[in-house]
Amino acid sequence: MKIVYVLPGPISRNEQGRLEMERRLEILRSYAAPATIVDIVDVEEGPASIESLYEEYLSIPSTVDLMLEMERKGYDAAILGCYGDPGLDAIREVTEKMVVVGPGEAGVMAAAMCGYRFSIITVTNSIVNPLHHLVEKAGVGKKLASVRAIETPVLELANDREGTIRKLVEEGRKAITEDRADTLVLGCMSMGFLNVAEEMTKQLGVPVINPGKISLKMAEALVGAGISHSKVAYLTPPKLSLGKVNSSAGLLVRKESSTSS
Amino acid sequence: MKIVYVLPGPISRNEQGRLEMERRLEILRSYAAPATIVDIVDVEEGPASIESLYEEYLSIPSTVDLMLEMERKGYDAAILGCYGDPGLDAIREVTEKMVVVGPGEAGVMAAAMCGYRFSIITVTNSIVNPLHHLVEKAGVGKKLASVRAIETPVLELANDREGTIRKLVEEGRKAITEDRADTLVLGCMSMGFLNVAEEMTKQLGVPVINPGKISLKMAEALVGAGISHSKVAYLTPPKLSLGKVNSSAGLLVRKESSTSS
Amino acid sequence: MKIVYVLPGPISRNEQGRLEMERRLEILRSYAAPATIVDIVDVEEGPASIESLYEEYLSIPSTVDLMLEMERKGYDAAILGCYGDPGLDAIREVTEKMVVVGPGEAGVMAAAMCGYRFSIITVTNSIVNPLHHLVEKAGVGKKLASVRAIETPVLELANDREGTIRKLVEEGRKAITEDRADTLVLGCMSMGFLNVAEEMTKQLGVPVINPGKISLKMAEALVGAGISHSKVAYLTPPKLSLGKVNSSAGLLVRKESSTSS
Amino acid sequence: MKIVYVLPGPISRNEQGRLEMERRLEILRSYAAPATIVDIVDVEEGPASIESLYEEYLSIPSTVDLMLEMERKGYDAAILGCYGDPGLDAIREVTEKMVVVGPGEAGVMAAAMCGYRFSIITVTNSIVNPLHHLVEKAGVGKKLASVRAIETPVLELANDREGTIRKLVEEGRKAITEDRADTLVLGCMSMGFLNVAEEMTKQLGVPVINPGKISLKMAEALVGAGISHSKVAYLTPPKLSLGKVNSSAGLLVRKESSTSS
């Protein structure tokens, strides 16, 4: 089974980013089952990090292109590397068979199987309302206790790992005592790769879902079960299915073609 | 009061598109109150028409840029020219005061004020599920009777106007008798500019909402009432509010800058 | 376009009431678009103010009569002058084409278009549960954060305008911080005519909907869009549509006719 | 235990109406437990029958007055004699301890205890949407399968009893097979007094709730259990609780007082 982790931000441009990609790949491989091959790629163009719906949308065009390339390369599953699942539905519209895992969806589904009510602990308030909608769209809104933010930007999470954990535990505790949550989900992929879930579970006594880890395991599970997204749900764009354009790329009328017209 | 209609597809490239823009502008101006100035613009890059979520996402980056330009130019309100409201929330994140009307949202709100249950009649099945989500997000899912499609591509709606009306009336009648709808909404802007709502009302005996018309009137209403979107709801992306980038454009790390690094 | 504001309480009986009506008319005219003619009328019989469902019901019979008269007089729209929308559905049952705007419905619809979650700030606790039901009936219950009361009777709101604003800001702040509201609605028409929404927005940083202002603008919008309530939703009472009585008034078997029988 | 059945229409004006009242009283007494005393009264003014929200509202002012009189007379419970429960909440606002049973509420609560999904079979389409709201307000909307009408006016139900039963069985069967109902409720008091529920149960094999009968038994149950409506839910109108008016009647500013001012 071949799984690829697709980063919707162009982080491989500098050395630091390339090291981070290698670090994440190693972590993902440590999660994988023996027969699972894991790779990692990033887009050429996109936001530096995602803390708003605008940045989510900025990431989608390049990510869809890269996802299509991954399907052509024969990957069985791809993980969309942002907790907000930007463009998950569009990727499913244009791909055919490759399993596409959204960490947001996978994370809350796992949380829903662990208890009666879960809370998401995320980075900034700017993403709290969008995450409420993500949960509604995933279909498990009835089990959502709350979405809470630690008000720390994505790119600063790792600067003070201890401070980050302290804030995560603090908001997690409020979720349990004030919002009646019994299960927590880390609502940001960079939080996932900090490897803090186990520490939080120890301090809080509830399951804490690491979105990176659960995404890999859900990808393995769905591929293993032989199921993928329904093409009756995520219909191929009509211009493609009717043959009016040759490829997904053909759906965009680009600026430069304007000059040539 | 100055209102601009923003087309999320690059239709002004050829003569036919420029004529269609002029035609739409004239219609919009015929809807407007005496003191309202209406203009129309289109993006430089985007999909030819929108019949899938993927095409919605493709339209967003250029549309947000254009919306920001319209706010700088002093427009009081802008209408997002696609019924699916692509990027409506992102536009509200980056704009400050300009009223931004999504025809999907405006249309279903008006429908909800007309009766107990409404149905949306749209172009193709590929957009039926996304429209269900649009209604949920708008907050009036409780009043939605159904979303039905006439299975005619956007770009072919006007080719056979009589045939299109016949199909619209047919699906509208099913919505009333089978789904218990008492109000209808045309779920596509190109349907709106066909001027078929009155004809449908005559044949079906229920209000039929023209999304273009209602968007203009809602824009006038909200500007007139002095209210716009809440910046506590649609928070400015943190990198912007914290001054880490200078402008919305700075949120995208572009491909070409890669070569220079 | 002709719009009439219909007061469901008999306030024109004394000088003070007549002055208040004139004051409100002037305010409404200041909201109106250039081509809009606004008038104001009150019922001959009804409650002094409305702070309970019982008082709502007491206002309905006379108000429906007056609304029918207004439709006969050729008004394009009427605004029902109480935030609780008493008898809105009944008025729609007996009128044919006149747009009938309920400020409760119009207010929460506008609020729903401004953000993710809104709160209503109203006068007394006695009306809090009924306003929850109004929002459910309007169809936007999913976006309701809370209904809060300042515990000040309607007729005393204007006695201490500064004190009223202070209480409104206080409850509004609680709505934002404790109930996660991002938009506020003033849940009482007398609050609307105090002209406090702008002051509240300045202090709280969120849109505050003035129900009087939004009702007028929504009336203009719906008339301008050429739509009114669905007669398939609000069916004419069968005794009227079947011709068993000649007029709405004929639906009530009055006490005095008893003596004559 | 003393229970009174309050008719919200003035039917005792003629002989036929008085005989019908006696007939209903006899039926109600046949339902009652040994120690229960049952009486019947009607209002002096109100609609001839109730088939619209407008007629519901017309019935409320006189009915509330009569209910207050019944509480003063020492009745333990009163049954509001219309399935739509017109003014039920207002009656609870102004009464103190008397149990007030709404047949709509009582009927759907009993239905909810009989199965997973119930349907209401009522008289005319004009009351179908209002009954949906009644069920939502009662709190058991989740169990509602459908509301169906036999399209027969209230006052004609008894003219062709066999025809009425035939239509009731027909719609009931559709509710079971098409809407997946397992329990039925007769959505009109006049249907209740036709004594058709047993016949329907025999033909359809599901419980059929007679709203008159269940109202009487629920009245006995609540009085017997020593509970009544919560005055924290149905607050006394502030003008009354603060002593600004002396009685409920004082809440209405009547037309005639206008002439004297």
Added chain:
Amino acid sequence: MKIVYVLPGPISRNEQGRLEMERRLEILRSYAAPATIVDIVDVEEGPASIESLYEEYLSIPSTVDLMLEMERKGYDAAILGCYGDPGLDAIREVTEKMVVVGPGEAGVMAAAMCGYRFSIITVTNSIVNPLHHLVEKAGVGKKLASVRAIETPVLELANDREGTIRKLVEEGRKAITEDRADTLVLGCMSMGFLNVAEEMTKQLGVPVINPGKISLKMAEALVGAGISHSKVAYLTPPKLSLGKVNSSAGLLVRKESSTSS
């Protein structure tokens, strides 16, 4: 009318238990209407008290057997003596006509008829989530304000009656002020037989439902109204209805039969 109270725990084994059964029987008889005969029975095997779903399930097999025996003995109604309604649906599957009252269901239905929002005050946190599900299943989840526990085991409730009342009043007050409840339900049958509801109502000013009392009155009401559970809702197990086994007992393949095979 003959009603039996069925204890799902084997409490008659010792003198103390037998005295408690007699005490409860006397209380139930004091609630009953003149013509109602009340009896009490307990199972031979089951949990000592019920504070978890596991204990609920342990009680079901013996309780179903005993319920079937009660139906054969001609009882018109049976009350399932545990607030969690363990096995209520299964009992309805195998019985034919006997009314089976679940105190959980009966209690929340009565609460729903008293106000807008109710809270359940129960014994231990271990049963809080299950009671949320009970309310959802009963169909009145929309009216649930909260479920709160006093954290006192069932078997210790009566040891310190004053202390228990103090805790009940304390949690009840929080339900009213923090959760906006206007009606309370005692979520445990042993609480019901402590006779504390009246005392709580006096201190808190809201209706407090005693589940034992309301169960008896609802049993009388449903038997009196001639309705019972729908056999279209609670279908007889197919092996029974198709004659593949002779009796409910035949549905269990017992361990001892294993040794004989």
Added chain:
Amino acid sequence: MKIVYVLPGPISRNEQGRLEMERRLEILRSYAAPATIVDIVDVEEGPASIESLYEEYLSIPSTVDLMLEMERKGYDAAILGCYGDPGLDAIREVTEKMVVVGPGEAGVMAAAMCGYRFSIITVTNSIVNPLHHLVEKAGVGKKLASVRAIETPVLELANDREGTIRKLVEEGRKAITEDRADTLVLGCMSMGFLNVAEEMTKQLGVPVINPGKISLKMAEALVGAGISHSKVAYLTPPKLSLGKVNSSAGLLVRKESSTSS
């Protein structure tokens, strides 16, 4: 990783049952990842098959005992071998760390990740309403399109495999065309072991979830992710956590101990 499949019915008593267990074990092992060890066990006492809630409850006591034994034996996960998930919550109350997978829960979660709306196709009508509740409890009721039954008893599914497939395809097609489902779930474990999902997918063009296969893959995923049920959600029964009884078995007061007392 060690996973055990726990059959809640005593099928190993005769040769045919033992062969069926071996067959199922082989199938489960064919699903498993390389490093996963799979075993199968059955209870000593329980129903022959499960087609009613009563039979679900009959299966629980022995199944909980066996699950506890499996946890003591060191299994990482156990699969509850009935689609209705009988006693899933109780098993989680008494176990500590072992992942317990309910096929009902696992199946609908996977379905929810494949599309917008799913339908369950199950054996008999007697289990349709309970499956609606299972989905609500799992938290994904919003995505449920319908539950349909082929009206074939569990024990006869395999007698006519072709006939069973025909009926499954027929109901599946109705779910897609009439109920707007885009994904199907087989709502019975015996259906799962017929290996018909692939055939159905070929004929219907939508994902069809095999509950046995997905349960195994979800078990691997959750164990691999290091998460299990929250003990704050599924609290240990108080008598156990407070040390009042020594073991889960001690929670049942058995019949035989009665004779010895």
